[in-house]
Amino acid sequence: MKKLAILVSGRGSNFEAIARQIRAGKLQAEIAAVVANVPSAKALETAETLGLPAISLPSKGIDTDTYAAMVVEQLAPLGIDLIILAGFMRRVGTPLLEAYRDRILNIHPSLLPSFPGLHVQQQALDYGVKFSGCTVHFVDAGLDTGPIVAQAVVPVLDGDTADTLAARILVEEHKIFSEAIALILSGAYRVEGRRVIRKD
Structure with missing residues (x-):
């Protein structure tokens, strides 16, 4: 099963829609991680309710490339096939773009x-x-x-x-x-x- 990492900043309605499609068998994939750069993001609560791995990784005060490297470090052990930006309100830094070249969708x-x-x-x-x-x-x-x-x-x-x-x-x-x-x-x-x- 292909593995998705979903990056969010807020309520995560697109993340929820993707999760529904997976549960309904309409999308053959597994959500291996939901990563939020805002600790209060409702999507984290939703992920936990759905029994999905939820990671709070605050980005406030951290420059773009440093934060991207932090995300790469979190995702590296998970064997992620595709990263999904679902209301992720930050630019994606070079370390993430290089580690997942042509494997990030927004x-x-x-x-x-x-x-x-x-x-x-x-x-x-x-x-x-x-x-x-x-x-x-x-x-x-x-x-x-x-x-x-x-x-x-x-x-x-x-x-x-x-x-x-x-x-x-x-x-x-x-x-x-x-x-x-x-x-x-x-x-x-x-x-x-x-x-x-x-x-x-």
Whole structure:
């Protein structure tokens, strides 16, 4: 069984969705560790409730690469196949990128390359776009710049606020993240430049 490590900073709703897919037999994987960089993250409590290994590894006051090395040290004995960033609100440092090259996935609540970074739904509303959505992508050294694995489109309604748009996008995040994880774990893809292409 392929092993996942899930990195979180907050409530971990995408982590919960992935765990549900695994329990339902729809995603063939095992969550070997849930690592939170914020000790108060609700996802830690959820992991413990689900009987999953929960690791609190605070990052406050620690530089990016030093923290990344700490994460690598925690994960090294576990035989992790794929790292999942599920609301992990830190840049991924070089030691982690090197140790798990092309084996880290993130989900971002916009149709990349539009609106990287933070406050994404407000960016979309301010810009006046008619469609937004979410993107699963490989993590590289840039900010939300890695090759795109999957996307889902969500219409922007005239009465939307940042919160209502975020809530509708989150529904799609919960769907496509597990699908993207399954594809990458299957190995039935290739990367050509920035394109992730399914193999027949």
